[in-house]
Every structure is written in C-alpha cells, then in structure tokens.
Amino acid sequence: MKVKVIVTLKNGVLDPQGKAIQQTLNGMGFPNVESVRQGKYFDVEVNEKNEDKAKSKVEEMCKNLLANLVIEDFKIL
Amino acid sequence: MKSSVIIFPGSNCDRDMDVALKKFGFQNKMIWHNDNNLPQSDLIVLPGGFSYGDYLRCGSIAGKSKIINSVKEFAKSGGLVLGICNGFQILTETGLLPGVLQQNKNIEFICKNVFIKINNKENKYFNNIDKEILELHIAHNEGNYFCTNDELKKLQDNNQIAVSYCDEKGNCDDAINPNGAIKNIAGIFNENKNILGMMPHPERMIDKHLSGEDGSIFFKNLLNNLKK
Numbered sequence: 001m002k003v004k005v006i007v008t009l010k011n012g013v014l015d016p017q018g019k020a021i022q023q024t025l026n027g028m029g030f031p032n033v034e035s036v037r038q039g040k041y042f043d044v045e046v047n048e049k050n051e052d053k054a055k056s057k058v059e060e061m062c063k064n065l066l067a068n069l070v071i072e073d074f075k076i077l
Numbered sequence: 078m079k080s081s082v083i084i085f086p087g088s089n090c091d092r093d094m095d096v097a098l099k100k101f102g103f104q105n106k107m108i109w110h111n112d113n114n115l116p117q118s119d120l121i122v123l124p125g126g127f128s129y130g131d132y133l134r135c136g137s138i139a140g141k142s143k144i145i146n147s148v149k150e151f152a153k154s155g156g157l158v159l160g161i162c163n164g165f166q167i168l169t170e171t172g173l174l175p176g177v178l179q180q181n182k183n184i185e186f187i188c189k190n191v192f193i194k195i196n197n198k199e200n201k202y203f204n205n206i207d208k209e210i211l212e213l214h215i216a217h218n219e220g221n222y223f224c225t226n227d228e229l230k231k232l233q234d235n236n237q238i239a240v241s242y243c244d245e246k247g248n249c250d251d252a253i254n255p256n257g258a259i260k261n262i263a264g265i266f267n268e269n270k271n272i273l274g275m276m277p278h279p280e281r282m283i284d285k286h287l288s289g290e291d292g293s294i295f296f297k298n299l300l301n302n303l304k305k
Binding site for chain 2: 013014016017020064065066068070071
C-alpha cells in the first residue's frame with residue numbers, strides 16, 4: 001500500500017527558502033501572504049496489506065531517515 | 078601515522094585531503110563507502126563534497142552507508158574522526174555529533190576565506206598549535222549550524238565548541254557570521270573530543286603560493302599530536 005508522509009520544519013526553526021518564497025509572492029501582487037513554510041512530501045509504496053503495520057514501518061523510516069528530528073516534524077497521512 | 082579518507086559518490090574534496098595528509102607525512106588510504114571494513118587507522122577523514130547530490134538532506138544518505146558502522150565503532154573506541162564540510166554534515170546526520178547544518182541564512186552558496194578562532198586546545202587536533210586564529214576557506218550552501226538550547230548549553234559547558242567564525246583580531250560577532258550559525262559555530266567536538274566536525278577546509282590552505290598555509294599548521298600539529 002501507499003503511505004503518504006509530510007515532513008515540515010519545526011516551529012521556530014528558520015526557513016530561509018520559505019521566507020524567500022513569501023517575499024517573492026508579496027512582490028508578485030500577493031501582499032497579504034504573511035508567511036510561507038516549505039516542507040517535503042513522500043509517497044512510500046510498501047509491500048504490506050495491513051495499514052497499521054505499513055504505517056508503523058513508515059514511522060520507523062521517518063525517525064531514522066526521512067526526517068531529522070532536531071529540526072523537523074513528520075506527519076503520516 | 079595512518080589515515081583513511083572515505084569516498085562517497087559525490088565527494089569532491091577527497092583527493093585534496095589525500096594530497097594534504099600525504100604532504101605532511103600521513104600514510105593515507107582512500108576507502109570506498111561500500112566497503113565493510115576500515116583498515117587500521119589513526120585518523121579517519123570524512124571529506125567535503127556533495128555526497129549523493131545532497132539528496133534528502135546534506136549527508137543524510139551517506140550517513141547510512143555501509144562503512145559508517147565501522148566509523149561509528151572506531152569513534153566509540155576513541156579513534157580520531159575528522160569531518161570537513163559535507164563530512165561535518167554526515168557526522169551530525171549519523172548522530173556522532175549533535176545538531177544539524179541548515180541552509181545558509183542568506184540562501185547563498187558562500188565561497189570565501191574566513192577567520193576562525195580556536196576555542197579549545199585540550200584535544201589532539203589543536204593541542205600545542207601556536208596560533209589562536211586560523212584563516213581557512215569555506216565553500217558551502219548548508220553551513221548554518223543549529224541545535225536546541227539544551228544541546229547548546231551542553232556544548233558550552235563541556236567546551237565542545239571547537240572553532241568559531243571571527244574577524245582577523247578574533248572578535249566573534251554577528252557582523253562576521255557568514256552563514257547564520259548559532260553562536261558563530263564553525264566546528265564542534267563530541268564530548269570526548271576525538272570527533273571534530275567543521276565547515277572550513279584546512280586541506281585548501283596548504284600552499285603559500287596558491288592559498289595560504291594555515292591548513293599546513295593544522296595538519297602538522299595534528300600529526301605531531303598523534304605521534305605523542
């Protein structure tokens with residue numbers, strides 16, 4: 001089954017790319033954009049039919065590789 | 078003294094490091110990341126570059142390569158592990174050093190000479206070095222060191238902040254901070270001071286005609302300390 005993961009920067013961690021995107025959007029005529037935070041999205045195809053088992057494997061993957069828990073949080077959708 | 082430089086796909090400072098180590102008297106071997114075993118070494122170097130194209134996060138994929146288990150064992154037994162630039166990023170991703178190297182605050186790749194202040198000489202890397210400030214080269218997009226407040230306190234309490242960005246006179250302030258690193262951190266040790274990760278490249282400063290010689294001072298001093 002396919003497991004979807006979103007990795008985002010923790011609150012308070014500087015996101016220079018997000019900041020640059022926000023400033024560009026402001027300059028493009030979207031003055032009401034106050035903040036942009038950039039993240040990552042993963043589609044992980046796991047050979048496992050049981051949803052709980054698949055998600056628990058992906059959780060392990062997130063903790064060990066997909067996210068760096070010093071600065072990032074992950075969410076399994 | 079024997080050294081080993083680990084090569085990952087995308088490393089590009091491995092040969093410069095090889096030249097530098099040999100120039101100052103190390104017997105150096107180049108080791109492929111997919112090997113299981115390290116040769117007997119007094120120093121392991123993780124070189125700079127863009128291992129695995131910086132995919133996912135800088136150093137994250139290299140940090141899971143086969144050879145890293147041997148590097149971890151070597152480090153845990155007290156062996157000296159030096160990570161330069163991408164090597165520093167790999168050390169944080171493996172958990173051998175705390176914190177993380179984020180994108181530079183100004184979102185620019187920075188390539189220039191910088192001054193760094195040596196904060197702690199009670200270790201094999203800087204013991205007896207007759208300088209307080211070194212001029213070295215940096216070239217990175219992700220050198221903005223970050224860690225939690227708790228980690229920072231630990232680093233400070235245990236004298237683990239090895240080198241900090243400073244000006245020519247040794248003043249470390251925000252104005253000379255090239256990349257936004259917390260407390261101007263350019264390099265850190267682990268608790269036992271046998272692992273050193275730093276963004277500046279000593280291997281690029283080993284020729285007075287091409288660059289400068291503060292890297293030479295670093296390597297000569299390291300070799301002397303290892304011989305003791």
